[in-house]
Amino acid sequence: MKQILVIGIGAGDPDYVTIQAVKALNRVDVFFVLDKGEVKQDLVDVRQEILDRHVDRAYRVVEARDPERDRSTPAYAEAVHDWRRRRADVCEELIRAELADGQTGAFLVWGDPALYDSTLAIVEDILARGGVEFDYEVIPGITSVQALVAKHRTSLNRVGRPVQVTTGRRLAEGFPDGVDDVVVMLDAHNSFTGVADQDVDIYWGAYVGTPDELLVSGPVHEVAERIVATRAEARERKGWIMDTYLLRRRR
Template sequence: MIQLSLIGIGTGNPDHVTAQAAQAMAAADLILVPLKGEEKADLAGLRHQIIARCVTGAQTRVQGFDLPVRDPATPDYLQRVNDWHDAIALAWEAAIRAHLDQGGGPRVALLIWGDPSLYDSSLRITERLARQMPLTLTVIPGITAIQALCAAHAIPLNDLGGPVHLTTGRRLREGGWPAGADTVVVMLDAGGAFTALDPAGISIWWGAYLGMAEELRIAGPLAECAPRILATRAKARQQHGWIMDIYLMRRVTGAA
């Protein structure tokens, strides 16, 4: 019986790792680290730094595995993502079985950026894995990108008594400002979905690489900030080869 732990590790700052997360890492027999290609090698490097800080025992094996990529030839978005999740589950299974074949113990962990519950597919992938091998699951919560964004800008997530709508860049482009929402948090934006909105009366708080040394922040009226965010984002992506960003928008009167 595999004892799988999904461990939230925050947004890149080793100080985001909770004591519970550190204990779960130290107790693992195997920690799997996804490898996403040379451009994103520093993401694996950050995971290794966190592991080295939390794990001192020699009994824990740290194993990298090549993360499958989405097939761009599949036209339907949901089908493309589901096929990708199937492939990742197979990669997890292969790595775990290889570990067991070498006499490794049953306690397996994966480190999840942010929190496993929020716009992360590790729980859905675990459901697929559970069909292939018996396992028990433990989830260790982590600091989310939303928490890191609000802390970086020193703002509350919601207005007094107001609702908050969480969505993706793709859905914002397709549907516009969500009906009834005062505050909208956008994740997984490939870049600039806010340009699909009429910026009048909207302020934005944007952040990238939150919690990391490379952290970037821009805030103010959307009409003024949109060009700056697009330019800053493009430059940072070119410099690092990847970018993780998130933003909060609020309908307000006047400048932020």
């Protein structure tokens, strides 16, 4: 039977790759890479650096074009569902055509496969279709959230208090009730500016763990404009942005 490994490779620094992940990498015959185009070539380059540094056996790398997601439609959930379906089509064909019975293939996932990543859902979708048979295993990785709080030398939670992980889209609806510590991911619209009138600190980071790493922290009302400007400049320079932040309400 074919075997698929979904390997978390950390948040950007090749040193974030765990010993378990290194062992898994050295079981792989074929690595599958979804190419996001020249704009995000940096991501592919980091994956290749990880392979060069940690893999000491023969392997193949097979690339396929990552389908584009419609970011203009207000029907967000439907757009994501359609994008995942088309991604599953691509991945299913890769597994069918490029991996022989008895071989091991792998998808390398930025951060950890369990946190804001579609790979596990796509793998389950492919299995449910019944068109190709395989077993799979998940290798955890260091998330951007862990890397962020480590870089800022702070903790993710405070004693006896919950932490919520949400999106910029949800934060735009208001600071979550009953929570003082909120991690925000996938914020395309600087939703943190909406809490600038509250007593909230922000720990923000972009490209965490990479040579392009950017970090800003402080009261939101003092640093919001700086983050907005820094974020815009970085996006203009690189063509893409990958950032996250922790909001902490003072008590």
